Amino acid sequence: MKFRIDKYLLSKTEELAFITVKEDAEFKLEGYTLPKDGLNVPIKNEVLVKGIKENTAQEGLNSMSIADAMIYIIGIDPQFRYNDEYKKFLKALEKNVKFDAKSYMGYMSRKYFEIGEVTDALIYVKALITLYPDDIQGLYNYAIVCQELATQYQKDYDAKAMNDMLLEAGEKLEQVTNLDPNFALAYYHLGYHYYNQNQYIKAKVIWEEALKLGLDEEFTAEVQDNLGKMYSKVEYEEGYTLVFQGKFEEGLEKLLPLEEKYGDWWNLLFMIGLAYKNMGEMDKAKEYYEKILRMKPQQVDTLVELALCEASSLNMNRAIELLEAAAKLKEDPEILCNLGMAYLNVGNFDDANYYIERAYELNPEDEVTVACKRELAKYI
Template structure:
């Protein structure tokens, strides 16, 4: 079970355990407007407010219990225990009373500032019927709880945001023309640095939403998103061994984003894959001016130094990297190569021995070991 799933299971179980019950006697009457419901058997009903429970226990009859008292407890139970055996009886009661529970829950959510209550109420909507609207309401309630926890510095906020994202996505499974889901999802994908996905989602939103304020808001977001979309497309081209195409997208971004080390790193990577080691060297050095402990940049710069014949500088870079990541087999191999090319065979052998202790099956280390045998 995922930690997030376990967290919410325990969260709702704790709330469920805090719910108390009283029993309506057989033939007890509940009234709503001109309707009434008469219990055909003893019926346990949930009560959430302890003070109310104490007051009711002092009475001989159930007349002091209002429908609102019942509804509050029932909704909490619906939200925390969807398999409770008497839920079917409660739904029958609402039917007899012509009481629409779903609009009432939505009304309560819209008129409450209590995020915890709203979360359980929204979960009750989901447990009653899962559709695009109930998913959206629940996702929004999760998001609000996540914001509260985030503002308090509580790391569980990530569970709420992850769960919210899942339910915003579920909205589109039920209705792929639901504009509010597209509106929200774009922000989530943007925060998760999924810029291309955010652009696609927001572009769809522009086609569907008839709210001019939201449409204008997202239009501006799309304009601001464009360089990040180019960045994501560019680095994917680098990773897919298309460096020339990548540079067409990435290089124009440097003017406005010269302090963005991620951008400079992938430009450097593109040039290194093209064999332009001197240019790549400059970009990786600029990355380290921004973030002097960026491990990938240290490694890539070291490889460029080897290709440029700067073996001492390469070894120094790999040594710095090993101080940050002392158990990295790959870096020991890289430093061994730098030592070997600099004719420091004994040091190269030591590094390969260390690398093979870390990973006896590492093919690169084994290959270098074979090469070193030529120097015995």
């Protein structure tokens, strides 16, 4: 099983010490044989220190303290070089002393979670799903702990770590729903992941499934409230998806009714303008792009789209003016090529050459830029 959050746990290896146990050492466990060259066995520093203080360091190296540390390192780093050997040891220990490794890892994770030691809680439950990758409850608990850690990283203003934890949680919740399509709480939490990623259609489908499967009264009211509040966002997502699919009229049927209530939502106006532009209704498209620029004069995509509308209406000077404004805000090869071709259309070969060459410098492998260079070569 792969994890994207390993790097946030690796520092916890500092809480472990490693002791080399030789083949002839007194380390006997029925069903387990030490490797020929011995084995580096982990032990938690706190156990070692306690043993030294109490002058019982050697006694501290019992099978359970070693097993606990092995589980800990497996949870920290699933790729640790001795993990396969540690797994053999744990399996033998289960048979010898009726040690239930899965229950132990679940217990330790809950224990640390309850006292607020969330990273340790994550390590133990991560070890659990490493050793038992199809354990549904383990996967669910792992996702919940990741969500809790994401909250802590948010408070620390660490957006990258927060995002990684949320993505990890979302992936594992999806895995839970695949393994158990009737796990209502997994759908409940997964809906929030889709919602926070602005995937409103997915969030709607997932939350509706959670309601169908049955939630506690409190969760049911919460989900119903969310579904009501996100109706317009779902309509918007459905609308722009239709526009991107080339179904412009169907897209407008979804988008236009939203304009009255959300007339200051520039994304909505942009998609309406894009639909009209692709339908060849340039005047209507320009009307929407102009509205956006009155609200956001430096919205680059809108400047470019309006310029293309002006160019298609043969208003080349206005198109050049808009593209120059866009190029000053964002030196992008596509914008520069459009600007170069606009200059070419009005016979200004020097400026056309300048902008197309600059686009080529930025991305010499871009097919559009290469085509523009080829077109320019016909004139200079």
